[in-house]
Amino acid sequence: VPKNISLYYEKRDLNETPLERAEQNFDEAGPAIVTRRGTIERLKLTRNLPLTEYRCAQAVAKVPAKVTVLGPDRIAQRFKWEASLNVYKGLDDFVEHIVQIERQIIGELVNAGCKYIQIDAPGYTAYVDKISLDRMRSRGEDPERNFQRSSDADNALIEGFAGVTFGIHICRGNARTIDPKTGKLVPQWHREGSYDAIAEKLFNSLKHQRILLEYDSDRAGGFEPLRLVPKDKIVVLGLVSTKNSDMETVDDLKRRIDQASKLLPVDQLALSPQCGFGGLDSKVLSEDEMWEKLDVIVEAAKQVWD
Structure with a gap:
């Protein structure tokens, strides 16, 4: 296992084609995080x-x-x-x-005072x-x-951590690459499929108070599964892509939140990026792009929930 995992990751034989599934070889040598x-x-x-x-x-x-x-x-x-x-x-x-x-x-x-813990469960x-x-x-x-x-x-x-809010994050992988034609960061992915087949079981069996769902592409399907969310949970809509240089607008986000609110009350909805901005891959948005996307999220949230 290489000492510098990020260097190892860069040298893997990965699919670099934009807007395609980034297939993984789980049997190759390397750290457990990617194999x-x-x-x-x-x-x-x-x-x-x-x-x-x-x-x-x-x-x-x-x-x-x-x-x-x-x-x-x-x-x-x-x-x-x-x-x-x-x-x-x-x-x-x-x-x-x-x-x-x-x-x-x-x-x-x-014990250190943390009151909000997110469980990362993209799998x-x-x-x-x-x-x-x-x-x-x-x-x-x-x-x-x-x-x-x-x-x-x-x-x-x-179980048993009173006074702590727990969220669980679900996505389809944060793979991305650079489009050689435009030089822009563009999405890839590791898994495909809407939430429909697992929604009822997932939303009703998990005891987390927040469910953070990737919803930045057609691969996530529509908002219909939200009708199955219990009344005591909040769904955080991951509408803003962390792997695409294209910038979302406040109006676009408000429109999609409005669509989702037809299936789940708006006071049970929240807004976030679809995944994290970081990762092992050096192919990431610029810091300015990250802040711009966060600013759009904050402004959209103010206009919807204030």
Whole structure:
């Protein structure tokens, strides 16, 4: 495993074609964050990086800082369980242990004063993506069992932390590349499919108070699944792309929020980017573009909710 993961990522044999699926080879050598890796011993927490990030952010923030923690489902999808049976009995054993470790991370965050924690769970869209589902089945996995295990784990992860708001973020991957014709940043993706097939199960089984959904492209489908969201949850619409140089407008965002509000009351809606601006890839928006997109979000939110 290379010491400089970002350098490794740049040298991977990835599809660089704009506006196409960025296919991943999970069996190649490399770090677990981008491949499936086995383990030679049971995992342990050696450093609480989200806690370090929270303390750094809160020291300079004028409002409460939110922290993101990678969810058990995503970690499990990067675990080569079939090569690790001498360490873990299988996926159930591994995921249960991951929950224990991550509860320690969350507990330390809560003790430090963190009141808003987002669980990053982009892998749930694998359960609507044919290629991902076929891969699970080829490894002898039952997608339905994987989904249930993951939702149970996500709920166990956040149980018992009174006074803390938990969100869960779901997307189709933050892959992007540069269009050689225009020099602009343009989207790619890792998974395809609307939320329809999993919406009822997902929205009603998860106990998180906020559900952050990617909605910046046709791959996410329409807003119809929002009708299945319980009344005690807020859906954060990820309408602003973090992987496209094209700039959204306040009017466009207001129009889409209005469309969504026909299926879920506007007081159960919020607005955000579709994913994070960062990542391992050096192909990112410029800092000015990032701030401009954030300014558009803030102005649209003011006009809708003020």
